[in-house]
């Protein structure tokens with residue numbers, strides 16, 4: 375059970391950041407992951423009064439506020455139009471609609487969960503994150519960082535149309551994925567992210583001139599897979615080969631208008 379001594383709903387990011395520096399404090403997203411923890415926290419920091427629930431665009435980027443729900447992204451028409459329905463496809467199997475109406479983009483990214491469909495999809499889009507004190511950095515770099523004591527305020531996605539394909543293998547519907555693969559093609563480069571190995575997403579980039587078989591072989595040969603209660607390392611490697619090829623074939627077909 376999560377036991378909270380003090381609840382704080384700051385009205386400025388500075389106040390939230392200051393509170394987050396205190397020992398045993400915790401920043402709240404939708405609290406869906408956090409609530410599973412068995413610990414006592416001194417201060418729980420609720421970000422709901424900070425105006426971080428938005429999806430906006432300018433000339434170069436989509437800006438997604440940290441408090442935006444996964445359901446908003448999944449059903450966002452313009453964002454899906456630009457990304458080949460990536461948000462719809464990647465998020466639809468995460469537990470259920472009520473759950474996705476509560477889970478936040480910020481909590482999903484900040485957690486950097488190895489199984490994350492959200493992070494795998496965003497990595498393939500070359501997304502970056504904005505942390506209140508640290509500033510902006512690529513999601514790829516953020517995923518490589520250790521523990522960070524900051525507030526994630528925003529996720530940015532370059533506003534370049536992409537062809538995408540997303541596949542996640544689950545043992546049963548709505549379970550955590552055994553493997554997830556996202557391929558995105560932008561300006562003759564194909565970015566492929568393989569996550570839930572069960573380690574977090576690794577990013578590979580290829581020229582669009584390479585064959586799907588080559589990409590699949592190279593990633594399956596290079597990526598580190600491990601086993602857990604859901605699947606063995608060997609099964610994950612096999613899935614990787616199949617799903618990468620399938621994803622690249624799909625974006626190639628989309629590009630050719632087949």
Ligand SMILES: Cc1cc2nc3c(=O)[nH]c(=O)nc-3n(C[C@H](O)[C@H](O)[C@H](O)COP(=O)(O)OP(=O)(O)OC[C@H]3O[C@@H](n4cnc5c(N)ncnc54)[C@H](O)[C@@H]3O)c2cc1C
Nearest residue numbers: 401403404405406407408477478480481482490491492526
């Ligand atoms: C049963 C279950 C099944 C799930 N299945 C999947 C799945 O199949 N695929 C998938 O991709 N995801 C899955 N998830 C993860 C889920 O989608 C969310 O990513 C997760 O619940 C975190 O989102 P949240 O908003 O609830 O964050 P919280 O649980 O509130 O927070 C998560 C972490 O992020 C920190 N945090 C939150 N917001 C911020 C912020 N703005 N700045 C700094 N730190 C912050 C918190 O302190 C905490 O450490 C699952 C989660 C659960 C509980």
